[in-house]
Every structure is written in structure tokens, then in C-alpha cells.
Amino acid sequence: MSLFDWFDNIRKAEPPMQKQQEREIADGLWNKCPACGVVVYTKDLKANQLVCTECNHHNRVDSDERINQLIDADTWQPLSEELNPVDPLGFRDRKAYSDRLQEYQKKTQLSDAAKIGTGLIDGLPIALGVMDFRFMGGSMGSVVGEKLCRIIEHATEKRFPVVIVCASGGARMQEGMFSLMQMAKISGALERHRQEKLLYIPVLTNPTMGGVSASFAMLGDIILAEPKAIIGFAGRRVIEQTIREKLPEGFQTSEYLLKHGFVDAIVPRTQLKKTLAQLISFHQPFFPILSHVDNNGEHSSVMHL
């Protein structure tokens, strides 16, 4: 054994404190906040809906977790889980799209980047679509488009409000024009829902960009956003290249959109379920004769179930 090997072994045998902490973070016991750097107990973080208890940073939430956070226990009924993406163009960049799809499906256990279904939110029925950023950056191709259309159409038929939680880098380039056309397709489904005077609330989370932002994300009767989400049409790098100057502070954040009039309210995740339920109850049919019978507001939900 050379001196160097010996020295290496010593180092391996005695990991410094920092290393050990990183390993425990990797094991999922502890979590280091990417915003403030504070290490918190994962259990506490989960109990706080993945919002940093120190700095209020909103960590990314996957679709299953989001559904758990929003939908009343045991009321979730998933729809169209059997839809799978295909490779309509035989697309290949540095890797074949079909291989990429398989990799992501294996890695995430998702079929594609959105889940849809119905459930109750504080006792009120809703149709819910949730995008999942883990699957190819939440990009929108044919499956995402089809699923969101189906849930909107289902809601139109059942007269449910629609909530879509957006998290997407934009259109999925690997499906070419099929992806672009999903923007129109979903907007068309929303127009039909709207014709029936039904409520639609998109929730914009980090990030909501490109083709998603320029279609159903901006078509809400009421538009909510999580704090400090990045929301925009063009990516920051693209804009920096076109204008060749630094971007303004806080550009394309939820707060920026609120200031310029493009979202109705910024809602911390821990308040999201309550706020959605409250908004939906505001838009329940109002029956003046019955309204004094029961002043805790429950009559409307009972009648709708």
C-alpha cells in the first residue's frame, strides 16, 4: 500500500461531518433547502407540504403528492390512466424519443406528464388535472393534451369546476406540430366548459412556461399562483439573447405577474386547498330561499353531491 492509498483509506474511513450529512440527505432523512441552505428533517418538510419551514421556499411537488394535498382522503378517482405516449415523428435528437420515453417512464413510474381525475375538495366535487415536472420537464405532447381535454370534457358533462395545476417547460418538441396543436385543442375544450358557465381555475406552479403558459394556464376565470414560481412565454435565456441586456429583478415571477395584472392571487401552498375550496363554494349555485335555512354554507355542497 502506497502512502497515498493509505491516506485515501483513512479519509474513506472517517468521513467528515459534512459528508455524513449529505449522505443522510440523499437517504431522504434530511433535506437541504435549495433556497436558504438550512437542513430540515424530511418528515417536517413533508408535513408542511414541501414548503421550507425556514424560508418558505416552495419545493417541487410531484403529481401524486399534489393530489394528496388537494383532494379529500379516499375520494380520488383517476381517469384515463391507460394513455401512453408514442413517437409519431420517429424523432431523434441526441437520443431517440422512444428511448427517452421509456427511460422517463422507468425513472418516474409515470406514463406521461399529467394525471387527471375527479374527487372532493372539502366536500365539493372537482375535476382535477395535475402536471408532473419529473416527466420530461412536464412538457406537453399528445398525451398531456388528450388527458387535459378529457378531464375538461368530463367536467363539462358533469358540470364540475376544473382545476389544473400547471408545471411545465412548454410544448414537447419531440412531437413537433402535434404538441403545438394541443394548445388549441385544450383551449377549445375550455371554451365549451365556459359556454356552460362553469368555473375553471388554473394553479401556476414553478415553472409554467411556453405553450402551457400561452394556453390553458392563462385562461382561468380566476388564476392562482404559488409564491415565486417562474411563469412566462419565453425562457429567460431566449430573452437575454434577443435583447442582450440583464433582465429586471424578479422578472417572470408570480409576484411580477400579480403586479402586472395577470394572476388574481398568490397563494402559499399550505393555503391552497382551503382557498380553492373557498373559491369553488363562492361559485356554487345560490338559492336565496334556502340560504337562511343553513348558514354554514353546507347546503350547496349537499345539493351538488
Next chain:
Amino acid sequence: MPKTERRTFLLDFEKPLCELEKRIEQIRELAQENEVDVSEQIVQLEARAEQLRKEIFSTLTPAQRLQLARHPRRPSTLDYIQAITDEWLELHGDRGGFDDPALVGGVARLNGRPVVMLGHQKGRDTKDNIARNFGMAFPAGYRKAIRLMEHANKFSMPILTFIDTPGAWSGVEAEKLGQSEAIAYNLRQMFSFEVPIISTVIGEGGSGGAIGIGVADRLLMFEHSVYTVASPEACAAILWKDAKKADRAAEALKITSWDLKKLGIIDEILTEPTSGAHAAPLEAAATLKQALWEHIEQLSEISPQKRKDLRYQKFRQIGVFQDSSA
């Protein structure tokens, strides 16, 4: 962006043809000077040139078609409007404080029938292009467009839109004024109109900026136009991490009229003059006029509600996936 000025308008693949044409002209002049009869040879050479022209333009790669679609001499929205209408009056403004010169529109008469026409407007030369922002509209452009479409719907005029943009403008001001919201609103509203809507890609159909005026009962495309989810340059930069792979991206994205017809995205290809629409703009305009008129007549026979339903169905069925429950 095409940086070419008037003198250097020749695209690479047009060069051999241009050479041959130049040579024919030289022979003709020489023969005249020396009083030799070469008419037979000239006829042969011209036939050869015609064949070469057909060969070149029928075997263009997607990247070359993209060059044609961006050709600075390619007829623009205003060129076509002026060429095909009996009369036309441009209308301005989004009624929100802006008038975007990159997206133009107004009322017109086509074969006697009042219609609303609108589209992206690229510039003729550098100066004009700067004024028109290279056909990249601001939110104000999309808002002017929807305002004109609402006008058309109110007065039962068919809506004819012309798509020719590298994309909606990506800049701080555009974000601040709600580029996403402006496009999204148009996408939804266009499904609500009761009048016939026909969109034609006349040059470059770039991404959200194109579809923002492209929800239609009929989607037509000039032969050498392209329509794409993202510019091949942007796609190459993101997926290949190398903007120089744009030619490959253009190939992979399936952006040509033939590809999109095959994929069921567009309804009809408008044949261009052999050397492209820029070589014979009036011929291209006549083709466009005839196609638009035929579609207006067809669509006029359908009831407004049915037309709306069919428009939704048309987009509703676009998408390819596997449904293992079926």
C-alpha cells in the same frame, strides 16, 4: 433572421439555375453580335433550365424550404391582400394603447363579399423589417387581431388569417404586457366564433405566435411554407445543445407542407409557381384567391353551430397516443 439585402437575395440552391440562365443570355448576346443563328440551341438550353428548376425545387431539403419560407422577396400578408381583394381598408389598434405594425388587418371585399383579413407582416427591407419587428408581434398585435375577429363575427364576415412569423416577440416588454395571455385568449375565442375562419401559412409559421391567429375551420399552407412548434434553431439549441444543428432539427421536426398534410395537421397545400412564390407573386396570389373562395363557399353552406362543432372536432382529434383500455 435573413440579413440578406437586395443584391444577395439568391439562395444557394438557386445559384446553378441562375448560372445557367446567365449563360443562355450570354450565348444569345454573342450570337446576335456575330449574326449566328443559335435559336435551336437556346431552346434546348431553356428546356434544360426548366428541367433543372423543377428538379431543384422538388427535391429541396426541409432546411432549404425554410430558407424559401423566409425569402425576403416572398409575398407578405399585405402583398396578398392587395393582390386578391377588390377593395381593402386597413384598421389599426388594440384599443388598449398600442398599434402593432407586425400584425396587420382590416376589412376587405373578396369577389364582392365583405371579409376581415389579418396576418403577420414582415418587412421588405432592413428598415421596413425593423419597423415591423420582423413579423414578430407583441401582445398588442394579438389583441388587435382578436378585436378584428370579434368585429367579423358581429357582422357575419368570414375571417381570413395569414400566418408569417418566426414567432411571437420574446422580450421584457412582451412578457410584461402578457404575451402568454394574449395568445391564450385568441386560442379560446377563435373557437367561439360563428363565422367561417380560414388560416393560410404563407411563409413561416413559428410556434405560439403562429397558432395565436391559427384556430380555423380550414388550415391551408403554401407549398414552400413551414409550420413548426419551435424554430429549428431554438430546437437545435435545446435538444442538440448546438444551434448549428438547425438543419437536422428542421428535418426531424417535420415542418414542410407535405409532411404536415401527411400527418393530418393541415387541410390543403397551395401549389407555388415552379421557382417559389417570390418568383411569380401574382400567380401565387391567384392560387390563394381561388382556394380561399372555394373554402368560403363550402363553409358557408354549413350552419354556424355546426361549423363551430366541426372546428372543435378538427382540433380535438389531433394527437397520437396509445390507449390500452380501448
